[in-house]
Amino acid sequence: MKHLIVLALLLAAGCASSPDIPENSDPVNYRSTQDAPKTTEDANAQETPAPEDASVTNKEIPSATGPVATVNNTEISAEQFNSEIMRVLKSGMPPALAGRYKDTIVQKLIERELMKASLKAENVEVTDAEKKAKLDEIQTEFALAAQQSGASLDDLVQQLGITREELDASVVEAIAIEKVLVKRGMAEPSKEDVRRYYDENPEQFEQPxxxxxxxxxxxxxxxxxxxxxxxxxxxxxxxxxxxxxxxxxxxxxxxxxxxxxxxxxxxxxxxxxxxxxxxxxxxxxxxxxxxxxxxxxxxxxxxxxxxxxxxxxAGMVPFEEVEERLTQQFKAQTMREAVEAYVADLKEKATIEIHSENIK
Incomplete structure (x- = not known):
């Protein structure tokens, strides 16, 4: 599922975290007279998960012994499922909770297979220039989010727990999906739409x-x-x-x-x-x-x-100061809705069998 999470992040690269609440000022990292975390390291130190219960055993971790699903005659193997489970655990999920997410992981693997087959059928081409431009965009946004001007893609892949090759593959896939969505009718948000939202929601742009x-x-x-x-x-x-x-x-x-x-x-x-x-x-x-x-x-x-x-x-943040960020937020929301519709279409037309009996 980590690949799918990365793919979702890349599809929304350059977009703020919330589609409807603008982040229109510098982050406030000081809520009392004690210092708040200013870096990823500080934040992680304060939000480190509690040690895992020593009573948790491997028996509580879901494991597939055979194909977990068949999508249009293509099997999703036990190895794929087990690999995603391991990635979820490495991301910090307590083993005792992993069982609750086995069905979600199967569904995400099905969606991934459907998109992969669809992109192959569409024969979408992604150029090296497009890939580089997207990687540059991701690095810039990551550096801003991390509040570290020198933050690199190597730092990003380490934080996500993936390899650079997996990042590159996700970038290519994200660009290809975006091209398909545009072909399906997804449009960029207009300046008029962004301005209308700003004018109709003044309370969201007030700054103390x-x-x-x-x-x-x-x-x-x-x-x-x-x-x-x-x-x-x-x-x-x-x-x-x-x-x-x-x-x-x-x-x-x-x-x-x-x-x-x-x-x-x-x-x-x-x-x-x-x-x-x-x-x-x-x-x-x-x-x-x-x-x-x-x-x-x-x-x-x-x-x-x-x-x-x-x-x-105190007063309203000028439209010019929030226009770019708000436009990206609109784009992210449009992208999410388009991806959901795209996947729903693929599922409706596909023959899918789930083999829950192969997950223990």
């Missing part, structure tokens, strides 16, 4: 007052004595003297002194909307002018030195 800020955090543990707070304040005061100098490199100071996950990003918090942090942090931050640095600010999590780099007033 926000500031782009960096901070340097000196952690103090909950329940610490006042002496420990005073000791941390001394450290913060020393760094503040350097941070408040006219030509101080605040990002470098944050990287050197901050005790939170954002230190690797120079203390960058991105744009922080009003109302998303605790008052002890928010009030002094919003009181700063652009370019100003606060004296050490005490919150329940420690002492913070804050620098405001940019300020945004």
């Amino acid at each position: 007052e926000s500031v782009k800020a960096r901070h340097i955090l000196f952690k103090v543990d909950p329940g610490a004595s006042e002496e420990m707070w005073a000791e941390a304040k001394k450290k913060a005061d020393v760094v503040f003297k350097d941070a408040s100098k006219a030509k101080a490199d605040f990002a470098a100071l944050a990287t050197k002194h901050s005790e939170g996950p954002t230190k690797a990003n120079g203390g960058d918090l991105g744009f922080v909307p009003r109302g998303t942090t605790v008052p002890e942090f928010e009030d002094p931050m919003f009181a700063l002018k652009k370019g100003e640095v606060s004296e050490p600010v005490r919150t329940p999590f420690g002492w913070h030195i804050i620098k405001v780099e940019e300020k945004r007033d």
